Amino acid sequence: MPPDIVVAEAMSWLGTPYRHQASRKGVGCDCLGLVRGVWRALYGREPEATPPYSKDWVETSGGEPLFEAARRHFIPCEDGKLEQARLILFRWRPHLPAKHAGIMVEGAAFIHAYEGQGVLVSPLVPQWRRKIAGVFAFPASRG
Template identity: 60%
Template sequence: MGEGPRTTTGERVLAVARSFIGTPYRHQASLKGVGCDCLGLVRGVWRELYGAEPEVPAPYAADWAERAGEERLLEAALRHCGPALAVAEMRPGDLLIFRWREDVAAKHAGIAAPDGRFIHAYEQAAVIESPLVPCWRRRIAGVFRFPELS
């Protein structure tokens, strides 16, 4: 008997992200089962897949995007995942960055899931899998693919 089909990077990202479901929301945290925010979910997935984070974010307030105006999330995604993809190219396991309003920096992140859903840390709740309904979809500021795993 030969080996089964190879698991893709996207499938592995999705499996790790789903393992965070139920983790309580905790601002600036990134530990599965203990607490994380939306960036912490991405950081925790990255650590589990690649062994270490590519960079550690500086402390940030809940309103950092409104005050700073810097595209920190989009710039970090570009540095570590490469160029943004078209929303139409989105696949399960891709990193999604959201912008609440046109006049502020993007400040929410999640992981694309099958069947028009995504996984994210929902403030004052936990990591959940939600439908990527039109009000979420129109707020997508970038779609990025995690680097290939060996």
């Protein structure tokens, strides 16, 4: 998928309020909902159903569900380059599973849905860079 199309769609979500488990542009979304909504706009249907999840889902579920889902549907970027339109996953702590997602935009920044703030663009400062768990590219087409 061309990076400018991915970024344009992601940026069209700016200002969407934060809503846990939601994924509707202008209505509400969380970080996963932002990625799901961008996916739907680019490819149509989502590749798999997202089960309900609590705010502490990663602490109680075990495993790496977000990382594993990204590996199933996106292209892992082993080089780790933080290029425009790449999906980035974050771990809050090194020993915890990935729990947050964003999409790289221009200028070493990423767009994400952040609790209490909604969808916004944040600079990828060192505090965020240290938390990166994985980098993925959107596929050219839905496979």
